[in-house]
Amino acid sequence: MEWIALFIAGLCEVLGVFAIKRVTEHRSLLSYLLLVVAFGASFSLLMFAMTRISMGTAYAVWTGIGTVGSAVLGMFAFGEPKEWRRLLFICLILVSAVGLKWIS
Amino acid sequence: MQKEWLLLFLAGIFEVVWVSGLKHATAWWEWLITLTAIWFSFKVLIDAAKKLPIGTVYAVFTGLGTAGTVMTEILLLQEPAHPLKLAFIATLSAGVIGLKLVTKDQGEKARRKEHGVDRVVHRRSV
Numbered sequence: 594m595e596w597i598a599l600f601i602a603g604l605c606e607v608l609g610v611f612a613i614k615r616v617t618e619h620r621s622l623l624s625y626l627l628l629v630v631a632f633g634a635s636f637s638l639l640m641f642a643m644t645r646i647s648m649g650t651a652y653a654v655w656t657g658i659g660t661v662g663s664a665v666l667g668m669f670a671f672g673e674p675k676e677w678r679r680l681l682f683i684c685l686i687l688v689s690a691v692g693l694k695w696i697s
Numbered sequence: 698m699q700k701e702w703l704l705l706f707l708a709g710i711f712e713v714v715w716v717s718g719l720k721h722a723t724a725w726w727e728w729l730i731t732l733t734a735i736w737f738s739f740k741v742l743i744d745a746a747k748k749l750p751i752g753t754v755y756a757v758f759t760g761l762g763t764a765g766t767v768m769t770e771i772l773l774l775q776e777p778a779h780p781l782k783l784a785f786i787a788t789l790s791a792g793v794i795g796l797k798l799v800t801k802d803q804g805e806k807a808r809r810k811e812h813g814v815d816r817v818v819h820r821r822s823v
Contacts, residue, residue, distance in 0.1 A: 610755050613739075617747045628739070656763065660756050667752030674750070678799045683752065685792030686760040689785040693763050696781055697770075 595645040602638035603658025605631050610663040614671065652694040660687045702797055704745040705754060709761025711738035716766050753800055757793050764789050 609631035615624040635655075643651045664683050667673035711734045718731025746754045764786045770776040 610751060613743055613746050613754075614751045616743050656759050660759055663755035664752035667750050671751060673752055676799065679753070679796065682792045682795035682799060683756045685795065686756045686789055689789035689792060690760045690763040692785045693767050693782060693789070696779065696785075697767055 595642045598638045599642035599646060599651055599654055600658070602635045602642060603655050603662065605635035605638065606655065606659035607662030607666060609635055610659070611666060611670075614666075649695050649697055653691045656694060657687065657691050660690070701745045701748040704741045705749065705757050706761065708738045708742040708745060708758055709765060711735075711741070712758065712762035713765035713769055714738075716762060717769060749800060753796055757796060760789050760793060 609628060612624060612628035612631050616628060639651060639655050642655075646654075660683070664680075668675050715731050715734035715738060718727060718734060722728050722731050742754065742758055767776075767782055768786065771778045771782070
């Protein structure tokens with residue numbers, strides 16, 4: 594159950610990132626509402642997941658889904674560059690952030 | 698391009714403030730600072746996302762937030778500075794710097810293309 598919550602928390606985070614992109618394009622009440630609700634749901638689910646899963650692991654998984662999800666969203670939904678150097682550096686940040694959260 | 702990267706760094710710094718706030722805030726004014734930091738970090742994050750690719754923006758934002766939080770704990774809260782932590786902070790910084798260099802290239806390429814188009818339009822109007 595906690596792992597399902599954690600996975601959905603990650604998806605809500607990506608939805609929140611989509612909302613950020615939406616706000617930059619149309620500054621409507623709906624965009625801001627989506628932003629607040631998505632990140633609100635994501636944090637709440639993460640807190641719930643952390644009651645059973647250790648904080649380091651939960652945070653690492655959550656960040657991983659969020660970062661990979663945002664990169665994929667950018668490339669496939671918004672036509673952002675798929676250049677290998679860009680992907681390499683995003684992976685480097687991802688591995689370091691997940692590593693830091695795991696050992697902290 | 699430079700301005701958006703500064704905004705992104707600012708968003709990362711404010712993220713460190715509110716992450717620490719969520720962990721340690723007890724008094725009402727500490728919560729006020731935490732909430733203001735959340736509001737401000739998202740505001741500048743949105744401004745950065747207007748010009749920079751969203752995948753890049755979010756990777757840098759979470760990366761800086763994580764590295765910043767770990768560094769704050771080492772410097773202010775006397776957490777142990779595990780060598781592995783310092784190594785990850787170094788690789789993370791390399792990732793952010795690399796991403797900035799690569800993005801700058803693409804930005805300049807796009808600008809050059811735009812200028813080319815501008816010149817054509819200008820010549821035609823003259």
